[in-house]
Amino acid sequence: MRNNLSSQITLTRVPEKYYKPENAYEYSLLTRFEKVRTHIYATMEEGAGELARELATSIRERQREGKQFVLAVPGGRSPYPIFRQLIRMHREEGLSLRNVVVFLIYEFYPLTNEAYSNMHLLREVFLDHVDIPKGNVYSPDGFIDKNDIYDFCRRYEQRIRECGGIDCMLLGVGQAGTIGVNSAGTSVSSRTHLVLMDDTSRKESAQLFRSIDNVPAGVITMGLGTLMEAAKVVLVAWGENKSRIIRETIEAPASDAVPSTCLQHHPNAKVVIDLSAAGQLTRISHPWLVTPCVWDNKLIRRAIVWLCAQTDKPILKLTNKDYSEHGLGELLALYGSAYNVNIRIFNDIQHTITGWPGGKPNADDSNRPERAKPYPKRVIVFSPHPDDDVISMGGTLRRLCDQQHEVHVAYETSGNIAVGDDEVIRYCEYLRDVSERYAPSETPIREKAEEIIRYLRYEKKEDGQPERPDVLFMKGTIRREEARHGCRYSGVKDEHVHFLDLPFYETGLVKKNPLGQRDVDIVKQLLTEVKPHQMFVAGDLADPHGTHKVCLDAVLAAVDEMKGEEWLKDCRIWMYRGAWAEWEMDHIEMAVPISPEELRYKRNAILKHQSQAESAPYLGDDERLFWQRAEDRNRATAEMYKHLGLAAYEAIEAFVQYIPID
Incomplete structure (x- = not known):
């Protein structure tokens, strides 16, 4: 049974050259708007598998050196496919994780039931299936007395230092650009601390707690300064609902209004995403701005719709000058004039419109989206x-x-x-x-x-x-x-x-x-x-x-x-x-x-x-x-x-x- 065919739907419209450049020169052209090294994979499984193999290689290298490998992991679902791959490698390939030390990046606070903790979920989806010693796992305490929070946060930072610092920091990203649930305005030098969650973060967490009313008010989380001190940071995101914030994180100017943009200043940060999450990056959504294109009807239509928005004109009023000034001169070379492109795309879009979604009987269906026969369907x-x-x-x-x-x-x-x-x-x-x-x-x-x-x-x-x-x-x-x-x-x-x-x-x-x-x-x-x-x-x-x-x-x-x-x-x-x-x-x-x-x-x-x-x-x-x-x-x-x-x-x-x- 092929049970993840939906993840391949995107492939019908994104040529591989846009996300798998053949050489460094093409990569530099495609990524000139990207401020963080970004790896795009066709599917979530492919991206998670590659990242899991990188982690396994690092873990084995440290084992040969007789050293620990310190891994920080977030809450949320983003790392789950990576965990599944590590579990498979542990069971089928003999990968041992006994030298791995795990730090949970954040935990909800205050908690009233351990079943809703990030630590419980981490054990359920990962820790209980591999051989990481229990003594190697550290987490913020969601049940601690509020008077002890400050001292606990200080000791958590001390424990990270005692372990030699974090070798690899896995991160997810919230819709508002939160990382480690650090929200807009968080200081880039902040350390482990208590954060009151903003509305967006609470809504994103609601699915774990049945309703937003049950979501704890805050989290105890590593600060941005702690995250930025990790030797390596990998932000992972899957699915098109993350595409907007991925574009902001990677291509927009760094700003404390979007905490994830601080990764633009990390010397060893990278982003691992699938095609759906990459959907709004320039090289995927507007490739004509960064490289010669493989033009088909869909990409031409996307370019013309974009050009109409840029010029505030309807299709049939676009001119040669509009095309040339907005990086679409290629289309003029291919079709001879703006008019030729305009009328082609206008007719193409016009033919999508139908009042007969099941097909119109006894009608010429050559330019209709649905065929006339059989009728009724x-x-x-x-x-x-x-x-x-x-x-x-x-x-x-x-x-x-x-x-x-x-x-x-x-x-x-x-x-x-x-x-x-x-x-x-x-x-x-x-x-x-x-x-x-x-x-x-x-x-x-x-x-x-x-x-x-x-x-x-x-x-x-x-x-x-x-x-x-x-x-x-x-x-x-x-x-x-x-x-x-x-x-x-x-x-x-x-x-x-x-x-x-x-x-x-x-x-x-x-x-x-x-x-x-x-x-x-x-x-x-x-x-x-x-x-x-x-x-x-x-x-x-x-x-x-x-x-x-x-x-x-x-x-x-x-x-x-x-x-x-x-x-x-x-x-x-x-x-x-x-x-x-x-x-x-x-x-x-x-x-x-x-x-x-x-x-x-x-x-x-x-x-x-x-x-x-x-x-x-x-x-x-x-x-x-x-x-x-x-x-x-x-x-x-x-x-x-x-x-x-x-x-x-x-x-x-x-x-x-x-x-x-x-």
Whole structure:
């Protein structure tokens, strides 16, 4: 089973020469805006594997010298793939880590339960699987009395010095440029200290604590001065949700407003990232500014959209002078004039627009994103959570139903942990009252409802433990019925609504299991039953909890295993976004206009998911409600088309086609 195909989607549009230069000369050209040595890898696994091998080499060298290797590691998920590689090397290649000394960079403070500590997570994902002696592991104390914090921090610094200093500092980076949770304004000479977390850092930590209200107020962390004294610093980041801050860290001027930029002054710092995290670096996003390009339609479109923004002009008003003054003279040489490029890209973007997302019957489809036949089509919309369908493509979903296609919606996970306890109490109180009114002599349902109410209102749940199965059932049922209602409102028939409940999700915890063959087989079974002509899948990999990526990988793995099926040869797969991000203009291949009335219908469909309104535990770091995010993004896409000189629409939902990887 190939279970990480989503990480290779980027490869269809980024030539290797931009991130793997052949020689030092090409590297210097490509990286002239980069102020920290940066290594870009095609996938997270490739980057983590290379970094793990470097660490293993250093560890073995120190072993031969009879010395310790001092490694500092952060909290968060960034180092997890590196830990997995070191564990594999320990088990399969005999790598011993007995000479490794580990310092945890930061710990939450104050802690009330060890299960939520970074130290607990570090043991769970790394330390318990290798042979690092327990006496070689040091961590800030999240339970220490506040009066002892200053002395503890001083002793922590002393312990680092006694070990000979840090040989390698692994770092992650927060959305605001925090490293070691040191926020804007932190002195570059600061030492281990107590930090009160800013709002962004607390929101990023919320996924570990079920809600932001449970996140401790601060952390005890190494200061920037401590980080900068490490012999070697490696900042790692994966995924496109880190692309903006990676660009700031590497290419923007150093500033104490973005603490990660201090790495520009470290003599032995480097950044290790995958292509998704590199997406906003100049050599990946605007390569014409640093090197001769491999021009294809998508890159030309990106360049023209960028040029329109730089000049504040629509496409058809761009001139030869505009191209020459903004580093795009190559295109003039290739196509002869600005007009030739302009009309080509204008037509290219114009042809993405369609009011028939399932294909228009009895029409010339040579310039349409979807083919006319067969009509009507069998369509499956895969939704990671029980609301992503209407949030991300609610207008298109309704359009497909109105145009008489056989539309199925498949909800991949139950979404049960994203329902607040208050919602369950409200439904249980309703269930109790109905039972008392219509079945007073039959007590099991009423007793169960009262038991759950007592448990949620008065009993203290054990922190870090999975939710009770009966509570999870209630939460899953609430989301299931909301989803069914949203589908019915959008025009999907009840018998075409499928709840897959993929096993990887059903842990009762925020932390999920890895994708497994059972998950893929469930998807394959549905595909075999429906044999769709068209599929829609969530390509929104900026989801901070990672569920969208796993769900996309499940579908892509199923498609990969079924490539020989005859029906699949006639099936197109479209990726949607919207809940957490939107497609960039240069990648949009189908744009479905949404009228003001249809946008209102879409909002109403989203509002059927009442448990995901203001009280939802996992709204992320975007303070807007989901219907507001969706409308803002759809309107912004329409505004972009208008700015480029195309027709003005109220809103647009955008899609990109997925071509199965050989």
